[in-house]
Amino acid sequence: MNSPTRIPILGRFKGKVALVTGGTNGIGHAIALELLREGATVAVTGLPADADEGRRAFTAAGFAPLIIAGDLADAAFCRKLVGEVVSQLGRIDCLVNNAFSFIAKGLDATREDFERSFNVGPFAFAQLTQLVAEPMKKNGGGAIVNVSSISAWIAQPNRWTYNTAKGAVAQLTRCAALDLVPYKIRVNSVSPGWIWTREVDKAAGGDRAKYDPIWGQYHMLARMGHPVEIAGPVLFLLSDDASFITGTDLPVDGGYNGLGPEGLGQTAKIAGTQ
Numbered sequence: 550m551n552s553p554t555r556i557p558i559l560g561r562f563k564g565k566v567a568l569v570t571g572g573t574n575g576i577g578h579a580i581a582l583e584l585l586r587e588g589a590t591v592a593v594t595g596l597p598a599d600a601d602e603g604r605r606a607f608t609a610a611g612f613a614p615l616i617i618a619g620d621l622a623d624a625a626f627c628r629k630l631v632g633e634v635v636s637q638l639g640r641i642d643c644l645v646n647n648a649f650s651f652i653a654k655g656l657d658a659t660r661e662d663f664e665r666s667f668n669v670g671p672f673a674f675a676q677l678t679q680l681v682a683e684p685m686k687k688n689g690g691g692a693i694v695n696v697s698s699i700s701a702w703i704a705q706p707n708r709w710t711y712n713t714a715k716g717a718v719a720q721l722t723r724c725a726a727l728d729l730v731p732y733k734i735r736v737n738s739v740s741p742g743w744i745w746t747r748e749v750d751k752a753a754g755g756d757r758a759k760y761d762p763i764w765g766q767y768h769m770l771a772r773m774g775h776p777v778e779i780a781g782p783v784l785f786l787l788s789d790d791a792s793f794i795t796g797t798d799l800p801v802d803g804g805y806n807g808l809g810p811e812g813l814g815q816t817a818k819i820a821g822t823q
Contacts, residue, residue: 552775557586561784585607622672663714693736740806742802745774769808
């Protein structure tokens with residue numbers, strides 16, 4: 550399946566400033582691009598090695614967001630990042646904590662593997678949430694979306710590092726949502742299923758036609774998702790349409806977590822998806 554195209558709700562984020570971490574590729578790039586299409590002023594982060602590639606991709610789409618390169622495992626960079634966004638763009642209304650370190654290890658995991666998983670993941674998510682809270686409060690509130698994963702909710706082999714870090718994101722979302730109510734800041738998360746990101750495409754050797762039905766069989770929809778299919782739900786949670794939603798997780802997983810041990814069974818065969 551080709552990547553679907555979203556129809557932007559024009560002007561929904563006009564006058565808003567959004568910060569998207571890990572926005573130079575993959576899910577973060579798709580989220581940033583859709584925010585730009587809906588009128589937001591956007592700042593994105595990316596590792597220094599990804600900054601030029603991300604800039605070219607945004608330019609090709611007709612946009613020029615503020616790109617700030619750095620490593621979110623560095624607490625000093627996180628502080629610099631928020632200060633620079635507020636200084637250059639004047640405010641922060643929306644934060645998307647997306648950047649994460651995918652380290653999949655179990656019995657062989659080192660303390661350094663866990664530290665990297667948590668430093669780039671929930672530790673950075675928490676620090677950035679703390680840092681944007683005051684600027685958001687000054688402007689009357691805001692919305693934060695944390696990109697979690699189906700891996701936060703299930704056991705998978707050799708995933709002590711990644712799944713534990715994603716599980717921490719789920720609890721951070723709930724606790725932060727409660728404490729930030731007085732600031733008029735909503736905090737939610739999304740849990741994607743298997744998505745065609747750069748890393749997954751690399752694992753497939755670029756052969757999506759071969760691997761989409763193989764990995765897609767773990768999902769009720771019998772296919773993998775695309776980054777833009779995560780962007781839509783994220784924008785919903787950031788928008789005023791979700792004004793009564795906080796402290797919750799939205800699965801965007803193609804039915805992954807609802808699929809039983811029988812798998813797709815006869816339904817998929819009847820539907821011609823298998």
